[in-house]
Amino acid sequence: MQLFWLSLLPCLYVTSLCTAEQGLEFPSFDGKDRVLHINERNYKKALKRFDMLCLLYHEPQPAHKGRQKQLQMTELVLELTAQVLEDKDIGFGMVDSQKDAKVAKKLGLEEEGSLYIFKDDRVIEFDGEFSADTLVEFLLDVLEDPVELISNPMELRAFERMEEDIRLIGYFKGEDSYYKAFQEASERFQPYIKFFATFDKTAKHLSLKMNEVNFYEPFMEEPAILPGRQLSEMEIVEFVHQHKRATLRKLRAEDMFETWEDDLDGIHIVAFAEEEDPDGYEFLEILKDVARDNTNNPELSIVWIDPDDFPLLTTYWEKTFKVNLFKPQIGVVNVTDADSVWLDMSNDEDLPTAEELEDWIEDVLSGKVNTEDDDDNDLIVNAWFLWDVFK
């Protein structure tokens, strides 16, 4: 177990170890090269050849052996993804940010480490957890229709239950109507933002008027409304951009780094709560109340993390933030150095009320609670200590 490359291997799967039964075989990489090395000569052909082309824009081949292996691992994740999706007509390639700078510029690739998906005439950026699991699920979502039709009360219930997601719903005459603009807008946000449409009386349950589009922010009961009229694609796109940073948003593997980069003045208010846990569920309900009361505050965006979704990060967070994640927590994290302060909830009996939480959030937004204060306190304590010693 001392081989050098092992020290670079992040985390991996093993296929089923020993079973007589058939039907649950995890794939293992078959060694066949499927990922293309994209350059000026082959990029146009690749774009033409596949329904969908996924290009990883990566740092130049590093001199450091460790980083070299990491790049190999990245390529391997792509290879396995390509193998699993072999029958779906998806191409995969790597673009070197130095050697292939020209191609990158032509294709509009900008962020090293991101995967760019070319489908029809649009580009989707993937900036999430780079595992085959997450990638495959993401790409399968991209292959689905960007708009789901809702045509009965049961499907409407499914729509109503998706409170964690940003979702839009529109009511149209049929396929040949302003629905077309809605559909085109949906393609620009697929699969991050979900679009639904209805052509029938299901709309009544939502009190939707003809050609009206409703935007549901996560966890909000009341939608933002784009009134029913001749909507253009750009009006819908504009409307989504205007509302898309949610007051309470769940961290998701498929866009976790993008969410994290979208900080407010260098900080995030982060809430940890396990939804499956009674305590966590209760805390989350309080948090939703607070978010609903403050949905019009553009300064406020709380990132909710369910530790169950990120088992490999749980102990890392516990160490970095010095918190116990078996219990709900809320705090402020400085994204430049991961320095943080956390609301004291050590009283085992009671979680804070919505009002107490709101007061604390106000203190965060006003700067009264911040990640630097305790650093100062340390300094002051040290100064007094020295004064005491040397006086």
Add this chain to the structure above:
Amino acid sequence: MQLFWLSLLPCLYVTSLCTAEQGLEFPSFDGKDRVLHINERNYKKALKRFDMLCLLYHEPQPAHKGRQKQLQMTELVLELTAQVLEDKDIGFGMVDSQKDAKVAKKLGLEEEGSLYIFKDDRVIEFDGEFSADTLVEFLLDVLEDPVELISNPMELRAFERMEEDIRLIGYFKGEDSYYKAFQEASERFQPYIKFFATFDKTAKHLSLKMNEVNFYEPFMEEPAILPGRQLSEMEIVEFVHQHKRATLRKLRAEDMFETWEDDLDGIHIVAFAEEEDPDGYEFLEILKDVARDNTNNPELSIVWIDPDDFPLLTTYWEKTFKVNLFKPQIGVVNVTDADSVWLDMSNDEDLPTAEELEDWIEDVLSGKVNTEDDDDNDLIVNAWFLWDVFK
């Protein structure tokens, strides 16, 4: 990308590729050996030294290079798990089924490929997806208290929402009561079956009498009741064993192979439905109705698979079973050869009604619908073809 070991690498993660922000660093293996090789000399010491000891019982070192590498990968998953959980006082070890046969016998290890967890005086077998993700989450669950207390209406709502899980709830006077027997019983099923208790008036909402224990089968609204009296640990254990094979059960990463091994006469009725999808949700609701109507039929146990939970298996299933998993499906799978037949739901408009589904299930249970019939048809067709050619 032609190195031999790569062909054996199943699926892996890559740490965040390129971000300036701090706070989301996925771990990568640091190369330090933490997994012990267990033998007759060290196993007692290992059991004493840790709060919890996890032993992988594995096949003997194989002669075949491919399988050797696979075993190394398995060890690597354990190493990364050990690293991530380093501060939790959990020991990890490997036991060779041939070289360490004596130790294995003493410890009661039986199934090659299973991980056995020793905690206090009990043993928990893990027979799920062998990935660091799943393992870490599982072990963190084992570290939690085996009984969760429910003490207010919000927590009760959290309990009521967990319809996918087998769960028990008991009403007791307090910690010093028959609760003790309940707690001891819970330890035998942790973390697969969830135990809850309440000491206060929350019980009234569930119409629980003092010392009564209720067992909720997944997706059932009415519990099975163990009446309130002086219950012993063994009575509760017996009660759980009697009810634990559910009429409708969801395939979960943490015990997927165990569930699959628990077939009925060599077959599984398998339903694929994406809960997040309106169609999938609707189908699942129909399925739940059918399960509720047939909960007393011991011959019936439907395995529900949400493809979203197993992205790497989705295309494998599509190929093996020749079905389109963008839509809901239900079929019969023979677990010895993965041969299968699927209910025809090609009519895009309507899903089957509960009655139609029930009729089909009856046909499956009576053997009228089975995986061998179409094989016969193939033979007959071939025979006619030959007859036609040679006559």
